[in-house]
Amino acid sequence: MAAAGMALGIFAEFLQMLESAESESSEEDYRAELAARVEGERLDAKRTAAAWNYSALQQAKIDDFVSAEAHLSAAIKYAIDGYDDEGEELYRRNREIVRAQWYLKEALALKAEGNIAGAEQYLRRASNAARSAKRKDLEQRILAYRQDLHASSPKTRAEPFRERTSCVIVNGQQMCD
Numbered sequence: 001m002a003a004a005g006m007a008l009g010i011f012a013e014f015l016q017m018l019e020s021a022e023s024e025s026s027e028e029d030y031r032a033e034l035a036a037r038v039e040g041e042r043l044d045a046k047r048t049a050a051a052w053n054y055s056a057l058q059q060a061k062i063d064d065f066v067s068a069e070a071h072l073s074a075a076i077k078y079a080i081d082g083y084d085d086e087g088e089e090l091y092r093r094n095r096e097i098v099r100a101q102w103y104l105k106e107a108l109a110l111k112a113e114g115n116i117a118g119a120e121q122y123l124r125r126a127s128n129a130a131r132s133a134k135r136k137d138l139e140q141r142i143l144a145y146r147q148d149l150h151a152s153s154p155k156t157r158a159e160p161f162r163e164r165t166s167c168v169i170v171n172g173q174q175m176c177d
Contacts (some may be wrong), residue, residue: 045082
């Protein structure tokens with residue numbers, strides 16, 4: 001009977017070892033599966049961000065800047081979700097470039113209508129957006145438009161011209177100096 005009790009004890013220990021090994025194995029499997037899911041979700045978010053960026057660029061090509069800006073905002077959101085810092089930075093710069101182009105187009109339309117003050121305000125916004133996008137070439141082009149606009153109006157010609165502008169959001173409106 002003692003031998004049977006000892007065999008039963010050894011068998012119980014063996015079962016505990018198996019359960020312990022199985023428990024560790026299933027926990028490792030769970031962690032691996034969870035890590036794979038998280039990585040998959042990150043990759044999906046990165047792909048979705050890239051798709052929104054591509055769509056935004058297509059919208060900008062047809063001068064639909066409102067849609068392009070919205071699509072780039074979505075791309076930024078998905079890049080953040082995918083922990084894609086490089087993508088997020090790229091999409092933010094692209095959004096600023098789209099804004100600069102949009103403001104430039106609006107400024108030229110206002111100048112054609114004779115609204116010099118409105119055109120100047122949009123050119124300041126465009127300049128600020130180009131600087132935020134780190135696009136010196138675009139900023140220089142906008143500066144040339146601003147200088148031309150300043151020189152063309154007797155009202156603004158009397159005031160000193162400031163090359164550098166800065167903009168802030170005040171009560172939901174972008175104001176530039």
